[in-house]
Amino acid sequence: MNAVIAFFVVLALVVVAWLGVGTADLRFLFGVILPYAGLGLFVVGIVYRILHWAASPVPFRIPTSCGQQKSLPWIKSAKLDNPHSFLGTVGRMALEVLCFRSLMRNTSSELREGPKIGYGPNLWLWVAGLAFHWSFLVILIRHFRYFTEPVPAVIAIVGELDGFFQVGLPILYLTDIFVVGALTYLFLRRVFIPQMRTISLVADYLALFLLLGITTTGVLLRYFTKTDIVAVKELAMGLMSFNPVIPDGIGVMFFIHLFLVSCLLAYFPISKLMHMGGVFLSPTRNLANNNRVRRHINPWNPKVKLHTYEEYEDEFRDVMKEAGLPLEKE
Amino acid sequence: MADKVIPPEELAKVDYNPGSRDWMDPTVEFRRGIYNYGAVPASTAYLGQPFSKKWQPIDDDWQLPDNWEEIIRNGFKERLDKYRSLKVFMDICVRCGACADKCHFYIGSGDPKNMPVLRAELMRSIYRNDFTTVGKIFGKLAGGRKLTKDVIKEWFSYFYQCTECRRCSVFCPYGIDTAEITMMGRELLNLLGLDIDWISTPAANCFRTGNHLGIQPHGFKDSVDFAVDDLEEIVGVRVDAPVNKKGAEILFVVPSADYFGDPHYFGFLGYMSLFHEIGLDYTFSTFASEGGNFGLFHSSDMMKRLNSKIYMEAKRLGVKWIIGAECGHMWRVLHQYMDTMNGPADFLEAPVSPITGTRFENASSTKMVHIAEFTADLIKHKKIKLDKSRNDNVRATFHDSCNPARAMGLLDEPRYVMNAVCNNFFEMPDNTIREQTFCCGSGSGVGTDENFEMRMRGGLPRANAVKYVQEKHDVNMLACICAIDKATLPPLLEYWVPGVEVCALHELVGNALVMKDEKKRTTDLRQEPLPGMEVTEDE
Numbered sequence: 127m128n129a130v131i132a133f134f135v136v137l138a139l140v141v142v143a144w145l146g147v148g149t150a151d152l153r154f155l156f157g158v159i160l161p162y163a164g165l166g167l168f169v170v171g172i173v174y175r176i177l178h179w180a181a182s183p184v185p186f187r188i189p190t191s192c193g194q195q196k197s198l199p200w201i202k203s204a205k206l207d208n209p210h211s212f213l214g215t216v217g218r219m220a221l222e223v224l225c226f227r228s229l230m231r232n233t234s235s236e237l238r239e240g241p242k243i244g245y246g247p248n249l250w251l252w253v254a255g256l257a258f259h260w261s262f263l264v265i266l267i268r269h270f271r272y273f274t275e276p277v278p279a280v281i282a283i284v285g286e287l288d289g290f291f292q293v294g295l296p297i298l299y300l301t302d303i304f305v306v307g308a309l310t311y312l313f314l315r316r317v318f319i320p321q322m323r324t325i326s327l328v329a330d331y332l333a334l335f336l337l338l339g340i341t342t343t344g345v346l347l348r349y350f351t352k353t354d355i356v357a358v359k360e361l362a363m364g365l366m367s368f369n370p371v372i373p374d375g376i377g378v379m380f381f382i383h384l385f386l387v388s389c390l391l392a393y394f395p396i397s398k399l400m401h402m403g404g405v406f407l408s409p410t411r412n413l414a415n416n417n418r419v420r421r422h423i424n425p426w427n428p429k430v431k432l433h434t435y436e437e438y439e440d441e442f443r444d445v446m447k448e449a450g451l452p453l454e455k456e
Numbered sequence: 457m458a459d460k461v462i463p464p465e466e467l468a469k470v471d472y473n474p475g476s477r478d479w480m481d482p483t484v485e486f487r488r489g490i491y492n493y494g495a496v497p498a499s500t501a502y503l504g505q506p507f508s509k510k511w512q513p514i515d516d517d518w519q520l521p522d523n524w525e526e527i528i529r530n531g532f533k534e535r536l537d538k539y540r541s542l543k544v545f546m547d548i549c550v551r552c553g554a555c556a557d558k559c560h561f562y563i564g565s566g567d568p569k570n571m572p573v574l575r576a577e578l579m580r581s582i583y584r585n586d587f588t589t590v591g592k593i594f595g596k597l598a599g600g601r602k603l604t605k606d607v608i609k610e611w612f613s614y615f616y617q618c619t620e621c622r623r624c625s626v627f628c629p630y631g632i633d634t635a636e637i638t639m640m641g642r643e644l645l646n647l648l649g650l651d652i653d654w655i656s657t658p659a660a661n662c663f664r665t666g667n668h669l670g671i672q673p674h675g676f677k678d679s680v681d682f683a684v685d686d687l688e689e690i691v692g693v694r695v696d697a698p699v700n701k702k703g704a705e706i707l708f709v710v711p712s713a714d715y716f717g718d719p720h721y722f723g724f725l726g727y728m729s730l731f732h733e734i735g736l737d738y739t740f741s742t743f744a745s746e747g748g749n750f751g752l753f754h755s756s757d758m759m760k761r762l763n764s765k766i767y768m769e770a771k772r773l774g775v776k777w778i779i780g781a782e783c784g785h786m787w788r789v790l791h792q793y794m795d796t797m798n799g800p801a802d803f804l805e806a807p808v809s810p811i812t813g814t815r816f817e818n819a820s821s822t823k824m825v826h827i828a829e830f831t832a833d834l835i836k837h838k839k840i841k842l843d844k845s846r847n848d849n850v851r852a853t854f855h856d857s858c859n860p861a862r863a864m865g866l867l868d869e870p871r872y873v874m875n876a877v878c879n880n881f882f883e884m885p886d887n888t889i890r891e892q893t894f895c896c897g898s899g900s901g902v903g904t905d906e907n908f909e910m911r912m913r914g915g916l917p918r919a920n921a922v923k924y925v926q927e928k929h930d931v932n933m934l935a936c937i938c939a940i941d942k943a944t945l946p947p948l949l950e951y952w953v954p955g956v957e958v959c960a961l962h963e964l965v966g967n968a969l970v971m972k973d974e975k976k977r978t979t980d981l982r983q984e985p986l987p988g989m990e991v992t993e994d995e
Contacts, residue, residue, distance in 0.1 A: 234557060237470055426759060
């Protein structure tokens with residue numbers, strides 16, 4: 127049900143852009159105003175969210191240690207999975223953000239007759255996650271060829287590597303296949319794995335459908351309903367230079383693509399997609415396990431009612447004396 | 457317990473099909489065996505807790521204060537402002553499901569709300585509804601739901617079906633730690649006077665007498681004296697065990713079960729014989745007669761209150777540094793919270809082993825060293841003589857307790873000791889040890905008799921891994937370094953893996969330790985005959 131709702135929401139967005147440009151010809155709205163609005167909300171929203179999170183302090187140092195601690199000099203410590211230094215923590219975060227280290231540990235468990243519980247590696251989520259995120263990044267970088275003139279060499283090289291296997295014309299980008307494949311897998315597991323179906327909210331499907339909408343319209347634009355690339359670049363450069371123009375010859379499909387991107391940008395800061403920023407702020411990952419070496423300060427360390435030794439001795443003085451225990455006051 | 461115990465083969469039939477019911481519907485069931493009793497008013501009142509009352513979870517009316525919604529909202533807001541962890545963890549979960557089958561309660565119960573992700577969603581749904589704009593506008597569509605009395609009951613049920621073991625957080629791509637969420641959830645429940653007795657009563661005892669069991673100073677002294685007598689009978693050496701001795705070099709803090717519980721006590725004998733043998737200048741304290749901290753399961757304020765006595769006593773007694781005994785949650789508090797809460801311990805010195813000269817650099821600020829670190833160092837420097845063969849009747853495996861494993865990384869020190877003191881040591885499967893270790897199912901205050909069924913369910917993955925080594929290697933002993941483990945693993949193993957006993961790491965050390973002037977050992981520390989060393993007729 128949640129999937130159906132999300133599907134119709136994204137479908138409605140497609141229809142809005144279709145009618146908006148195709149019928150009402152609101153090209154300036156969909157080509158200029160909404161992209162600016164989306165980008166504005168994206169930037170302001172992300173900054174706001176990060177500052178909002180950062181406004182709450184980290185009262186305790188609570189890393190989840192995933193390997194041997196640094197203790198005695200002759201015991202080898204897990205420098206990345208249980209870092210004790212700043213550098214190690216940077217390494218742990220890099221592994222987490224770039225390689226999805228924690229997800230790489232994923233196992234599945236199975237309860238069999240006996241009872242016997244078996245555990246095995248379960249890497250599909252990790253693979254699909256990596257494939258999606260990295261492909262999306264490469265696609266994003268590739269798109270910078272529309273926003274730059276001359277196109278920096280780096281961006282051109284990324285595009286060439288991506289199109290390494292020259293299949294047909296235009297060159298087929300590997301990332302296009304990966305991104306659609308990974309998103310499809312991530313969607314299907316939510317639908318077919320009963321536990322995943324139970325936990326999935328409308329928002330989970332919404333993000334997937336938005337991304338699928340963007341990537342499919344992108345693929346359609348590139349390989350099927352060709353659009354005037356030169357005109358698109360003119361539009362993009364206009365947006366970049368704050369001197370927007372709407373050139374002729376851009377098809378409706380492009381505006382649908384752009385509108386979905388605008389929606390994604392606007393939606394990003396208020397959605398779970400903020401995990402992109404949040405992962406950097408997670409105190410179980412971004413702190414070194416050096417608790418016994420460096421005191422961590424809690425800015426609101428509260429005054430609490432304590433029970434002092436004096437009060438304790440006052441209550442138990444007689445029995446302590448009888449037991450021959452030393453006393454502060456006889 | 458008078459209740460009929462469900463046979464293991466019945467309990468092992470776990471249905472993982474989540475069914476079609478919407479989890480947002482907060483219906484919960486309190487039936488015997490899967491919940492903990494409410495706190496007695498005497499304990500909550502002693503601790504100064506709000507809305508102290510006589511109350512049980514099976515009651516229809518939970519006697520919530522009139523403004524309970526306001527209390528929860530304000531309490532929630534306050535914690536969002538105080539803890540970045542809570543704020544970030546409320547926002548960034550993508551529900552990828554990686555945590556789902558990592559929870560021992562989920563594996564053992566199949567209840568979808570025991571998937572860590574849903575346990576957190578129980579709280580996130582309220583957060584979205586009350587604290588986010590999208591949630592306020594779109595309500596259920598945005599994953600929000602209304603705070604109702606049934607939601608409070610559901611929180612109570614599932615935040616006490618979590619042992620704060622942090623296994624899920626190992627697998628979460630963002631490190632979302634359900635323990636943080638459970639801790640906040642329990643704090644909010646406490647604000648309404650919904651405490652459980654197995655947390656509040658030990659906490660009240662601890663605040664008053666210095667230990668969870670409520671043992672008064674003379675009782676503590678008696679226990680230590682009794683242990684000295686026992687040890688003399690077994691090893692033939694009368695050890696010195698000072699209590700409240702001013703000017704000792706080291707304060708030694710143990711969990712109270714060590715001197716009152718079985719099999720903890722045999723580990724206690726182990727520590728005492730070890731310290732005597734190396735001539736350590738140490739003292740026990742009757743006031744700091746508990747290293748464990750049930751405040752951790754209650755609220756951060758309570759944790760601080762119960763923990764404060766350790767540094768206070770170290771200061772009063774004028775020791776140089778502190779050694780802490782085997783205990784899991786105790787070490788979470790000592791390692792991750794104590795210095796922040798009750799430090800700085802600038803009146804102490806950075807720990808240096810008086811026997812080996814090793815500086816414990818890793819404890820230079822807290823000045824508190826884990827006994828396994830201390831003993832491993834002694835063994836490495838060959839400062840003690842060990843006769844491994846005295847543990848030849850033992851075929852041991854080692855259980856990593858959750859907190860030393862996932863909140864410290866104390867993994868290889870105990871293993872080094874294990875290998876030094878016994879000949880037959882076998883590891884459980886990889887996915888069940890070290891940072892992936894499985895909880896005993898009874899941690900964080902839920903280890904009660906009335907909660908027996910849920911404990912057996914939660915302990916199934918741990919027990920099952922023990923069963924694996926029992927079948928493969930004839931393992932008959934599970935060594936561990938946690939007081940709750942030692943209390944709750946014996947019934948768990950009896951239920952799922954009969955024939956495997958539980959012992960302290962330092963029980964094995966004590967057995968193997970060759971002491972000067974000792975008599976010929978005929979029994980182990982349990983006073984059970986040692987095979988091949990029995991007193992023979994013709995001797």
